[in-house]
Amino acid sequence: MNVQDTPEEARFRVEVRSWLQATAPEFCKDLPADRSGIEYAARGQDWQRKKAAAGFAAICLPQTLGGRDASPMMEVIFAEEEARYPLPVGPLTSIGVGLAVPTILAHGTPEQIERFVKPTLLGELLWCQLFSEPAAGSDLAGLRARATRDGDDWIISGQKVWNSWAHVAHWGLLVARSDASVPKHKGLSYFLLDMRTPGVEVRPIRQISGESEFNEVFLNDVRIPDCCRIGQVGEGWKVTMTTLMNERVSVGGESGTLPDVRSVLGLLQTLEPELQAVYRMQLARLAAQEQGLKYFRFRLLTQISRGEMLSAVAGMGKLVYANLLQDLSSLALDIAGTAGLYPETASPAMAAELKKFHDGYFWGAALRIAGGADEILRNQIAERALGLPGDIRVDKEVAFSKLPSGR
Amino acid sequence: MDFDFSDEQKMLRDEAHRFLGDVSSFASIRRHLETGSAFDRGLWARLGEMGWLGVAVAEEQGGLGFGPLELCVLNEELGRCLAPVPFFSTVCIAAEILKGCTGAAAARLLRRIVGGQAVVTLASAERSDWNFDIATRFAGGKVSGSKTLVADLPGADALIVTALDADKEPLLLLVDALANGVMRTALQGLDALRPQAHLVLDQVDADVLARGDEARQLLARVHEQAAIFAAFEQIGGAQGALDMIAAYGQQRYAFGRPIAGNQAVKHKLADMLVKIELARSNAYYGAWSLEAGPAERPVAAAAARLSAIEAFEFAAEENLHLHGGIGYTWEADCQFYYRRSRLLAVSLGNAAQWSQKLLAGYSRGI
Numbered sequence: 001m002n003v004q005d006t007p008e009e010a011r012f013r014v015e016v017r018s019w020l021q022a023t024a025p026e027f028c029k030d031l032p033a034d035r036s037g038i039e040y041a042a043r044g045q046d047w048q049r050k051k052a053a054a055g056f057a058a059i060c061l062p063q064t065l066g067g068r069d070a071s072p073m074m075e076v077i078f079a080e081e082e083a084r085y086p087l088p089v090g091p092l093t094s095i096g097v098g099l100a101v102p103t104i105l106a107h108g109t110p111e112q113i114e115r116f117v118k119p120t121l122l123g124e125l126l127w128c129q130l131f132s133e134p135a136a137g138s139d140l141a142g143l144r145a146r147a148t149r150d151g152d153d154w155i156i157s158g159q160k161v162w163n164s165w166a167h168v169a170h171w172g173l174l175v176a177r178s179d180a181s182v183p184k185h186k187g188l189s190y191f192l193l194d195m196r197t198p199g200v201e202v203r204p205i206r207q208i209s210g211e212s213e214f215n216e217v218f219l220n221d222v223r224i225p226d227c228c229r230i231g232q233v234g235e236g237w238k239v240t241m242t243t244l245m246n247e248r249v250s251v252g253g254e255s256g257t258l259p260d261v262r263s264v265l266g267l268l269q270t271l272e273p274e275l276q277a278v279y280r281m282q283l284a285r286l287a288a289q290e291q292g293l294k295y296f297r298f299r300l301l302t303q304i305s306r307g308e309m310l311s312a313v314a315g316m317g318k319l320v321y322a323n324l325l326q327d328l329s330s331l332a333l334d335i336a337g338t339a340g341l342y343p344e345t346a347s348p349a350m351a352a353e354l355k356k357f358h359d360g361y362f363w364g365a366a367l368r369i370a371g372g373a374d375e376i377l378r379n380q381i382a383e384r385a386l387g388l389p390g391d392i393r394v395d396k397e398v399a400f401s402k403l404p405s406g407r
Numbered sequence: 408m409d410f411d412f413s414d415e416q417k418m419l420r421d422e423a424h425r426f427l428g429d430v431s432s433f434a435s436i437r438r439h440l441e442t443g444s445a446f447d448r449g450l451w452a453r454l455g456e457m458g459w460l461g462v463a464v465a466e467e468q469g470g471l472g473f474g475p476l477e478l479c480v481l482n483e484e485l486g487r488c489l490a491p492v493p494f495f496s497t498v499c500i501a502a503e504i505l506k507g508c509t510g511a512a513a514a515r516l517l518r519r520i521v522g523g524q525a526v527v528t529l530a531s532a533e534r535s536d537w538n539f540d541i542a543t544r545f546a547g548g549k550v551s552g553s554k555t556l557v558a559d560l561p562g563a564d565a566l567i568v569t570a571l572d573a574d575k576e577p578l579l580l581l582v583d584a585l586a587n588g589v590m591r592t593a594l595q596g597l598d599a600l601r602p603q604a605h606l607v608l609d610q611v612d613a614d615v616l617a618r619g620d621e622a623r624q625l626l627a628r629v630h631e632q633a634a635i636f637a638a639f640e641q642i643g644g645a646q647g648a649l650d651m652i653a654a655y656g657q658q659r660y661a662f663g664r665p666i667a668g669n670q671a672v673k674h675k676l677a678d679m680l681v682k683i684e685l686a687r688s689n690a691y692y693g694a695w696s697l698e699a700g701p702a703e704r705p706v707a708a709a710a711a712r713l714s715a716i717e718a719f720e721f722a723a724e725e726n727l728h729l730h731g732g733i734g735y736t737w738e739a740d741c742q743f744y745y746r747r748s749r750l751l752a753v754s755l756g757n758a759a760q761w762s763q764k765l766l767a768g769y770s771r772g773i
């Protein structure tokens with residue numbers, strides 16, 4: 001039982017720290033206030049390039065692919081140290097590095113790997129995920145975007161929605177229905193879509209937070225060459241699962257810019273002692289969750305570093321973190337009272353702190369839905385980890401074209 | 408990072424799981440309750456033969472020479488099967504205190520514990536627990552006072568008693584439970600499987616085990632350690648309750664299918680597992696701190712206790728609830744986890760106390 005870095009890990013941490021100290025501050029300076037804009041994305045790409053040049057872009061991948069052949073533990077060490085700085089990181093680059101790259105590596109042809117992996121790691125390609133549709137989110141396999149074969153091409157028509165960073169992405173990961181006459185999981189195919197293709201129309205959606213980080217994407221008879229299909233025709237679900245599995249492991253990483261127990265405790269200490277006492281047990285309960293999540297990840301890392309398969313409980317990390325973030329943020333905003341809702345009335349330092357709780361209040365809500373909503377994750381834990389019966393399903397053996405649909 | 412129990416420790420867990428599965432069941436617990444005896448002496452003797460009573464005691468002192476991690480492993484398995492033995496008070500508390508004492512009396516008693524010849528319990532609680540805010544006095548080799556809620560006192564052979572001398576200096580004393588002047592009154596409580604009693608000492612012969620700061624520090628360290636062992640016991644209990652309802656939920660049919668097929672039911676079971684895994688992760692950190700992290704230990708103990716209390720309470724309450732009417736009967740075994748989860752939620756300090764410790768740790772910057 002040991003939680004300390006091995007000598008090798010400790011050396012790597014020192015290396016990473018000194019590299020970040022020398023490099024990161026410049027990339028954190030004067031970041032644009034609009035964190036979903038094109039300018040912000042460009043800054044994110046710059047940072048990705050910088051990391052790639054120093055060999056930190058894909059720590060676990062083989063050197064031939066642009067990685068450094070190191071252990072997953074080293075990747076975590078880098079992420080931990082990186083999270084100490086308010087850098088332009090997040091889904092903007094991680095959709096490519098964390099979802100597209102492993103998916104293409106697992107199911108792509110050597111040509112596809114050659115064409116996409118390095119440029120993505122180098123920050124040259126930004127990606128978006130074109131999965132969800134107005135009528136298919138949790139029930140992703142119920143998607144309707146159609147893929148019709150036409151010679152060496154496919155013609156795609158349909159609508160995607162909630163697609164983060166589609167407004168700046170160069171390429172998209174797309175699932176579409178190539179056969180509606182078979183049950184829904186069996187008629188899907190998976191494609192890589194060049195977002196500049198004629199017929200692709202991206203419209204930003206304004207979010208509850210006021211930002212526009214996600215979009216709706218209309219696909220009007222968009223042509224995709226067959227060489228951009230990943231996996232076999234009709235086996236798109238298998239490829240999709242690879243993407244989703246990587247998403248569920250990655251979603252839920254903390255960042256230094258979001259609220260944590262320490263920041264709420266700081267706020268609590270501004271209250272009268274009697275009022276503090278009322279909140280303390282509630283906060284301690286969340287503190288125990290924060291600690292538990294940290295050490296749960298340590299356990300997963302230990303398993304990963306031994307090359308063991310992760311069990312279905314591994315998916316609980318996102319479930320716990322999303323709820324913790326929402327609970328912590330709303331507790332903080334409760335402690336701050338009415339004034340906390342109006343950061344501009346506070347001192348600059350306090351205003352920045354309050355802004356963080358506002359962000360957490362919104363982002364917590366988003367995380368509880370994105371990448372598998374709470375209820376879907378609970379179903380998975382119950383069915384896969386505990387072996388409990390599945391839900392009653394009316395769509396299993398029925399041709400997709402015969403299924404009922406709602407709003 | 409290597410954040411896991413070793414292969415040998417896992418083997419011990421598997422062995423304990425198999426062994427306890429064979430010898431301890433709800434049926435045997437019920438038989439034991441009917442005998443009215445303080446603990447299951449047959450099982451206790453077997454634990455002694457297997458070396459468990461000295462698992463964390465040095466080989467020179469007759470033990471197996473392992474450490475606190477092995478105690479964590481055993482506590483989890485004992486917590487799952489609720490075996491009616493005074494393992495926690497004797498092995499996890501008393502023996503750990505004796506290990507920290509010098510002197511022949513402590514060494515002799517430790518050997519007797521390891522050999523299964525002595526059940527020993529700590530008698531410290533008066534106004535509050537685990538401190539020296541007490542009225543019990545020691546003078547001229549004799550101790551007088553009274554202690555409340557002493558766990559496993561009815562079957563104890565020896566007692567470790569907290570007291571103050573004439574100069575109000577803290578003392579840990581060793582008392583023979585059969586000595587003249589020792590009076591025990593059994594108490595009826597929520598969990599009969601772990602009997603508690605009231606203790607009155609009237610001019611009883613006692614030996615000094617430790618005094619002054621040494622006594623104070625020893626008691627504080629054993630308390631923190633015990634909190635971490637208790638967290639493992641709670642996790643075992645929570646897992647036992649989850650296993651019970653997962654099995655029942657598949658067998659019990661309503662509306663033409665197993666009740667566990669309904670989301671309202673299965674999501675609760677998923678939440679049980681999530682709470683258990685969080686608690687387990689904190690308890691692992693606690694286990695790590697037992698050997699390697701004295702500075703981190705108070706916070707590790709607090710987080711482990713808080714999340715273990717929550718996990719066991721939730722699992723025990725929902726296990727009973729999801730059994731429906733049968734869950735509310737004497738005949739069903741849900742009661743055992745229901746009772747034990749409440750007992751363990753308050754022994755060694757309740758959630759409010761551990762909350763203060765955890766936040767104090769954050770304020771210090773753990």
Ligand SMILES: Cc1cc2nc3c(=O)[nH]c(=O)nc-3n(C[C@H](O)[C@H](O)[C@H](O)COP(=O)(O)OP(=O)(O)OC[C@H]3O[C@@H](n4cnc5c(N)ncnc54)[C@H](O)[C@@H]3O)c2cc1C
Pocket residue numbers: 128129130131132133134135136137138139161162163164165214366367369370371372373374375376391670
């Ligand atoms: C911030 C954010 C970013 C996103 N980014 C992307 C992206 O980049 N690309 C992309 O493709 N998608 C993205 N999504 C979409 C996301 O994957 C979906 O929103 C999510 O899968 C839920 O689908 P839905 O919105 O259609 O909700 P629905 O599926 O309609 O669910 C509505 C509610 O019903 C519950 N529910 C549904 N089915 C069940 C069931 N069987 N049992 C119990 N409860 C059920 C859900 O848990 C949920 O609470 C993003 C979402 C958010 C919030």
